[in-house]
Amino acid sequence: MSKISIGKILSKAISKEAVFFLLCLIAGLILRLYFMWHMPFTNDEGAYLYDAKTLLEGRLPGGDVLTKSPVAIILFSFFAWVTHGSLYAARLVSLFFSLATLAPILAMVFVWQKKNWPIATAVWLIFSAPVVLTGFGHTEAVACFFAGSALALFVVAFFRKNLCWLAALSGISFVLALGARKINLVLIIPLLIFVLQKHNDRKSRNKIIVLFLAGLLTAGIPLCAFVFGLYGWDGIQEFVGLGYVNIASHRITGNANVDIWGLNILETLKIIARVATAHVVLGLLAIISVVAMLISRKRKTPDNPIWVLAAWLGVLVLLYSVWPTFLPDYAVDFLLPVTLLGVFVVGGLWGCCSLVSKAIIVGCFLALNILSYSSIIKTPWTGMFDSDGTKKMAAIMQEMIPAKEAVLTAATIVPYLSGHHTYYDISHPLWYRYEFISEKEKGIFLPPWDKVSSDVRQGNVKWILMEHLTDYAYFRNTDQLINLINQDWELVATVPNNTGFRSNTLKLYKIK
DSSP states (O other), X not given: OHHHHHHHHHHHHSOHHHHHHHHHHHHHHHHHHHHHHHSOBOHHHHHHHHHHHHHHTTOOOBSSHHHHOHHHHHHHHHHHHHTXXXXXXXXXXXXXXXXXXXXXHHHHHHHHOGGGHHHHHHXXXXXXXXXXXXXXXXXXXXXXHHHHHHHHHHHHXXXXXXXXXXXXXXXXXXHHHHTTOGGGXXXXXXXXXXXXXXXXXXXXXXXXXHHHHHHHHHHHHHHHHHHHHHHHHHHHHHHTTHHHHHHHHHHHHTOTTOOOOSOOHHHHHHHXXXXXXXXXXXXXXXXXXXXXXXXXXXXXSTTOHHHHHHHHHHHHHHHHHTSSOOOGGGGHHHHHHHHHHHHHHHHHHHTTOOHHHHHHHHHHHHHHHHHHHHHHHHSOSOOSBOHHHHHXXXXXXXXXXXXXXXXXXXXXXXXXXXTOEEGGGBSOGGGGGOTTSXXXXXXXXXXOHHHHHHHHHTTOOOEEEESHHHIIIIIXXXXXXXXXXXXXXXXXXXXXXXXSSOBOOEEEEEEO
């Protein structure tokens, strides 16, 4: 009898909804772990890891990471310390925050359309776009979590009067989102539209706005003081996003100093369509729904979340349209509004569908995701370093190069792993080739190029780790330092480095 009663209690406690959520969570974790281990590493991941290592050693890295993404890099540093310099330290941060972003998503879904939470759970945990695009050790996953949290906490504070204090946490999350990626300035628009929808409750609205501003100042003032202590007012301008505004304004006016880097827009869209097929379909459905509502002028209720999310998505599109380029990584910035809009649209259709129609919808989205996953596994669309090649070259450097000697390289992921440092601790040398970054801005964060070039020519550089990025950043510019390689240095080690996306052989040179 006791066994039967215990079984009944467990069957009641473990509902179908709980089982569904747990299965999705396990599937989402397994998928993320798989791609975390198997995707090749990008040059940005190497730069962020080297930034983290340098900060842990008490030095400033050569780049703008502490003004553009201080929140993300502090988290990367913490995980690099906890994991004792693991190659996957930054990816573990992204893994954690990618899964954690489900919390603000569900908070908004429960407030606006509670019945659609299973759809939201499946879309975020299982669909290819959130799994793969937030899996790299970049800033996007961290920024995505704090951006979603800022909006979710603000929304819940309005709908739950006894939880209005959450607005202060929303203000803190807004600052942290901004401290991870400057694009999150666009959150001002959906927050403002949501506030305007609450015009009938001025007393609560004003209280929540005051609490939000209090939280914003609580987090913003210490971060600004930290940046000011490092870089002065120039650093503050970069931290609040004026550097991005300057680049965008030059782009709009057609200033020749703004150079396009990366892929053209068509190639980027092809990649996004391949790796995020299901989310592209969700986005198209959401856009069609919003356009139909605009044409019919159908607003349903004053608290319709469609307008808040559509404004968020629209402002993102507008800002990126004036940015010099659009990389596949940037698609992460669109994931939250597209996910929520898509969930609400599909959720609306779901209630009107027969069982057969629901099965067809599920089958179609599963097929789209399988198509994306198989395509990604077969042919990665990015990645400059594989784990085996990186580890082998790091071991060679540990054996051949004294710990205190610096290495000239843009492949900063290798010295991160080997324990060496780069010349002047430069972690973002590609800046030297980017015309859209002003010489004044480069001078704040990097040593002058003339000094670096002079050191190479005078033989002050003893070791060079060469590959595609180093070749481009240091040796094939106007100075044509590449002509000195065979003359002044000898090749002492070569390691294959095939990522599936590119062959990027690692070559170690020693001065003769």
